[in-house]
Amino acid sequence: MLKIKVIFLILVLSIFSQAFEYQGFSNWTIFQSNLKQTSEKLVLSKNDYTYAQLGEKNWQDYELKIKLKPLSYGKNGVLRLFFRQEYPWNSYSLDITAKKIELTRYDGIWDKNKVLAQSEGIKAGEEVELTLMVKEENFTVYLDQELVISTSSIKYKNGMITLFAENVAFQASDFSIVGTISSEIKSDPGYFPKGDTRGGGVEHMVLIYGNSGSKWTHLDAYPYVGYLTPLEEANYQIIYEDYLFDSFLFLALKAPDGYAFDSPSRGEPATKTEWQWYIDSLFTENEQLNAFDKAFELVNQQLGANRKAKIYIMIPCPMPETKNFGAVDKEGNLSFNHSDPTKNKNHRFKAVTWYIDQVLERFEKLQPKNLELVGFYWLEESINKQVSGGKELLLEISDYLHQKDLKFSWIPYFSVAEHRDYQDYGFDLCIYQPNYMFNSELPLSRLVTTAKEAYQYNLGVEIEASDSILGSMSSRERFYDYLRAGRSFNFMTDATLAYYQGKNVFGAAALSSFPEIRDIYDNLYKFIKGEFEEPLEKRR
Secondary structure (H helix, E strand, O other), X not given: OHHHHHHHHHHHHXXXXXXXXXXXXXXXXXXXXXXXXXXXXXXXXXXXXXXXEEOOOOEEEEEEEEEEEEEEEEEEEEEEEEEEEEEOOEEEEEEEOOOEEEEEEEEEEOOEEEEEEEEEOOOOOOOEEEEEEEEOOEEEEEEOOEEEEEEEOOOOOOOEEEEXXXXXXXXXXXXXXXXXXXXXXXXXXXXXXXXXXXXXXXXXXXXXXXXXXXXXXXXXHHHHHEXXXXXXXXXOOOOEEEEOOOEEEEEOOEOHHHOEOOOOOOOOEOOHHHHHHHHHHHOOOOOHHHHHHHHHHXXXXXXXXXXXXXXXEEEOXXXXXXXXXXXXXXOOEEOOOOOOHHHHHHHHHXXXXXXXXXHHHHHHHHOOOOEEEEEEEEOOOOOOOXXXXXXXXXXXXXXXXXXXXXXXXXXXXXXXXXXXXXXXXXXXXXXXXXXXXXXXXXXXXXXXXXXXXXXXXXXXXXXXXXXXXXXXHHHHHHHHHHHHHHHHOOHHHHEOEEEEEOOOHHHHHHHOOOHHHHHHHHHHHHHHOOOOOOOHHHHO
16 A cells, blocks of 8 residues: 555656655765765664765655664664754654654754654664655654654745764665655755855965954964974974965954954044054064964975965954044044044045055065965944944945955854845855854854854854863863864855954964863864864764
């Protein structure tokens, strides 16, 4: 009877809609090396965490068969078969344990769910043929051709499938699926891709803060431009095994005497004097840009290559609280506090273009051999809509940069609404902040939400590491959560990434003799190379 139903379903699919069909595991995407893949089987030989995926968001109705053999269950072990998975944890799932199978709806994260139906489980060592039929709002599950679950739900109408092992060992074989593709579902644009020319070709960009009282020398720059061999192994010599970051964002939040570049909440708004101070510090001999140029030259020599680092430089925020910015030409003092929105925008634009021109002139004079200036970065992390003409200002800055063949980037903090339409504000590249690192009360779901938003709105993702990761195990775990999320949700390999750090955090980790601290640097390298394997769910 079941065979007749399947044949009928295939005929219906082929006649009335665009259909797909797959057999075996050759087309599945595998994310951890502990899961062994052949065209006939998937095998996880010991209790561990791993997952594999197949399909697209526009997969709608399908009928799949798979033979599953749980080899062993660890503590709280569960084998999940997600279906109609729109995003991670926006999905239905068959959650399989030795005691029961639950057909569950997940609504954004693992602890927000509803069990729709259940049946007896699959014991360790027992192999069963599982058949799942998904048709409109109706779901039926067969084990060895015996109906065990029949239920319905209307929330998720389409999505891929994922086989996820959580502290179990299993074997899967004899897989087949046939289904329909929804013509109404438009695929999301996905993450902002690594190396995309729209963003200046950036892949992994680390933030280099040059606040008042700090400086960067070529010794500080070494662990960032290349991946350093541990000092003990290198007899305390500077030896590079590979490149590390390909791109660098130079910025500052604090100027001398407590003046602020980004927000009046940080300090008195910076004026022309402080803007000029930052430009001068940026081009100080043997520091900042010059230091990274020299460090990159050494890496190129050791590795026998001729790469250039991509550079972004901040644009300070011309804050509306500033009444006496200073004069940049013969027309006199600029004020960003005019009641006339056009005049206010023009004064702010004049200050910004003066700054850009100063930086470009100094960069041309520096003539670095190993640095390529690809664009400027808007330092303010939100859009202040109380300031009239703000959007128009950003669009004019964008046009000004584009005329000079330069890009305009932005890294807003979490929940800033404009991240969804950042192109409408003139930004070429937008990288989204999770802000998970800075609040121990935030759940892991913050990283899940960030990944979904970034994928939906064509964003990059920021990895964040505070100073505390050097001294606190719990902070290190929060940092590793970013890497785990990147592995689990693919932004490790697919998205342009920025890396916030406290004061020289990654450099300190590179030079540390404590294994748990040096591990920060080594895991960062694995992540940049796309080789970090631990999934986020392992942290739960």
